[in-house]
Amino acid sequence: MEGKKYHHGDLKNALVEAGLEILEESGLPGLSLRAIATRVGVSHTAPKNHFGSLRGLMTAIGTEGFRRHSAFMREGLTEAATRADRLDAAMSGYVRFAEAHPHLFELMFSPLYCDLRDETLGAAARDSYAVLSEISEGLDWPGAEGPDRQRRTEMMLWSLVHGYAQLAKAGQFVGGDDGRPAHSILSVMPRFGYGG
Amino acid sequence: MEGKKYHHGDLKNALVEAGLEILEESGLPGLSLRAIATRVGVSHTAPKNHFGSLRGLMTAIGTEGFRRHSAFMREGLTEAATRADRLDAAMSGYVRFAEAHPHLFELMFSPLYCDLRDETLGAAARDSYAVLSEISEGLDWPGAEGPDRQRRTEMMLWSLVHGYAQLAKAGQFVGGDDGRPAHSILSVMPRFGYGG
């Protein structure tokens, strides 16, 4: 089914890859149907057969984004000794991804570009969320007690790290003369412990 | 200088207001130079004299957005008795604004639409940040000790509330069958105290 003997062969994947490249080079404004198609060498209406619309193609790009995002989060996870180290590694990975691929990060979380209810994208996003969920287990923080503790812990960590990534990307945390934030996510994240 | 006796009279303000209306009705994709101009009753190139480009007009819209944003944050502030109540009020206001005006909120924080280095916008944004800054003073949280404590406390609270608002807006926190989040910002915000 995923053959390689059509006109182009593997247009579907080629379009996603071309889109990712353009995103790195020119950002979201450069990510046009015509630019993507031209890069692959097909007409600008060719993507319609595979993705329906630009939004569909962007959703596929976002899906690949979530896969890489989850890879970033898991990166330092294996060599982390303690649970606290694992937490730090996952959170750092989250931010590192946003800093390394700001435009892709923007695309992934914006309903303007991505269909967040898409099943394939949802699966990739849940895989990313799974890391955050595992990290959240048993975390102690003032206010944690109460209904839906696990879910609220996930929401707390996710909000914190996502907000940091978003604001850092928007340049709201710039410190010195270089464009980088004055403080890392780790120095802004409360040091909670794991109990029970 | 801000007279009312030209062709239109007060085009500059009229354009911003029309833009805000369109934003509420049709969201960011509907916010085109031509749509705004048509609503006011002028040609689509008229805004150029006042704002230079669509980006300039959007920056002005974002500036007005920050003014309203800061008003939301200050809303419940006067009737708050304790410092903890003031913190809750400000954070709730932040999120209420994002929920009430999601498209404007998106525009305000995205470099794609707003020139965040604009001086007027910067002033309005700083006024909003001032509330957060005041709320942050003396807040105790594990990890607060160290260099730049005040700034890091602001970053911590801002990241948390901004991330919550962003993710809630993207529908990542939906709980039941209605589209609303399952938990409020207050039930997700660690209960720190004020010491020293």
Add this chain to the structure above:
DNA sequence: CTCACATATTTCCAGTGTAAATATTTTGCT
């Protein structure tokens, strides 16, 4: 009254996404 200037319009252009009709290739069936 006239000149200078600010303001707004008209016209034009290079882009954009998408729909419809057409062309081409691959696949399935007999």
Add this chain to the structure above:
DNA sequence: AGCAAAATATTTACACTGGAAATATGTGAG
């Protein structure tokens, strides 16, 4: 094998976008 059907890609056309340039109109100072 051959032929029909389906998948894939192109061509063409259209309504829309923001912006540049030239033109028109109104305002205010001398």
